[in-house]
Amino acid sequence: MFGIEYPIIQAGMTRTGFSELATAAANAGILGLVSAGAMPLATFRDEIRKTKNNARGRFGVNIPLLREDAEECIKVAQEEEIDIFFTSAGNPARIEATMREHEQKLGRKLYWVHVIANVKMAKKCEELKMDAVVAEGFEAGGHNGFDEITTMCLVPQVVDAVGIPVIAAGGIADARGVLASFALGAKGVQIGTRFAASVESHLHENYKRAIVDAGDTATMLLKRRYNPTRMLLNAYGRKVKELEDRCASKEEIRALCPSGDPMGLAAELGDIENGAVEVGQICGLVKKIQSVAEIVDEITKEYERIKSLLP
Numbered sequence: 001m002f003g004i005e006y007p008i009i010q011a012g013m014t015r016t017g018f019s020e021l022a023t024a025a026a027n028a029g030i031l032g033l034v035s036a037g038a039m040p041l042a043t044f045r046d047e048i049r050k051t052k053n054n055a056r057g058r059f060g061v062n063i064p065l066l067r068e069d070a071e072e073c074i075k076v077a078q079e080e081e082i083d084i085f086f087t088s089a090g091n092p093a094r095i096e097a098t099m100r101e102h103e104q105k106l107g108r109k110l111y112w113v114h115v116i117a118n119v120k121m122a123k124k125c126e127e128l129k130m131d132a133v134v135a136e137g138f139e140a141g142g143h144n145g146f147d148e149i150t151t152m153c154l155v156p157q158v159v160d161a162v163g164i165p166v167i168a169a170g171g172i173a174d175a176r177g178v179l180a181s182f183a184l185g186a187k188g189v190q191i192g193t194r195f196a197a198s199v200e201s202h203l204h205e206n207y208k209r210a211i212v213d214a215g216d217t218a219t220m221l222l223k224r225r226y227n228p229t230r231m232l233l234n235a236y237g238r239k240v241k242e243l244e245d246r247c248a249s250k251e252e253i254r255a256l257c258p259s260g261d262p263m264g265l266a267a268e269l270g271d272i273e274n275g276a277v278e279v280g281q282i283c284g285l286v287k288k289i290q291s292v293a294e295i296v297d298e299i300t301k302e303y304e305r306i307k308s309l310l311p
């Protein structure tokens with residue numbers, strides 16, 4: 001799929017997936033994604049153009065549909081003739097017409113993939129004739145679905161329910177995770193947390209260090225009632241948890257970060273105690289900051305060795 005060498009996707013990640021990361025991924029033989037995330041539209045266009053100029057391999061875009069101007073983001077990517085779209089966090093049906101119109105104009109195959117967290121959404125994506133779904137489990141970093149289904153349980157149920165390819169995400173950081181995903185029936189994997197800690201990720205150095213220093217119990221799914229997000233249980237995370245334990249309102253939780261942008265505080269300013277460090281449970285396995293090329297090389301080499309050890 002997508003004309004890539006290895007069936008690995010560098011996950012779309014807010015404040016992380018700029019051109020440098022997507023280019024490094026594309027040049028390492030996996031799929032790179034420029035992530036619209038919180039980027040202003042002009043920045044998004046620039047990052048796509050930079051990637052076009054520098055990437056030797058395939059790349060696409062990730063657009064979370066919860067962005068108020070998601071349709072503007074899609075328009076930018078369409079004007080830049082992007083042919084691989086990963087969408088998430090919203091109802092894909094509302095953009096079906098614009099995607100199909102784009103495909104017609106492109107005059108070549110358009111790949112459209114949506115991130116889902118349950119079987120019902122996967123079936124909807126199949127009805128919309130999407131090319132694949134990313135089945136993202138509860139262990140994943142960043143925004144989660146409300147269903148709290150783990151990757152181990154979600155992937156095989158989605159594989160059994162739909163005929164389109166399933167890409168596994170959530171808790172995959174090395175060759176063992178890749179092999180396990182294939183055993184569950186996935187045709188590819190999407191890796192977030194490990195690439196978030198890569199040299200080419202746009203995150204502040206303190207954020208990357210925090211991932212490397214984190215252990216297995218370091219994260220928690222917070223904001224469960226209105227915007228489930230997996231993040232580190234740092235000073236900010238602990239305060240959110242404390243308020244949630246008291247059934248505080250969404251407004252009280254929002255007031256914890258006066259700028260209204262807790263992830264920006266951590267990702268851009270490096271305040272990894274008072275900001276939201278969005279990261280997955282697999283952070284405990286990420287031991288160093290490496291280049292994307294090194295990570296891909298390690299995973300692909302280890303893959304054969306681990307496979308040969310299977311009973």
Ligand SMILES: Cc1cc2nc3c(=O)[nH]c(=O)nc-3n(C[C@H](O)[C@H](O)[C@H](O)COP(=O)(O)O)c2cc1C
Binds near residue numbers: 089171190191193280
């Ligand atoms: C820092 C960070 C930011 C993320 N931002 C986005 C995003 O903008 N859009 C999206 O679809 N998913 C986002 N995700 C989820 C990833 O795309 C991916 O599915 C997830 O990280 C996979 O799980 P893992 O972290 O265990 O590898 C983000 C994840 C992280 C860690």
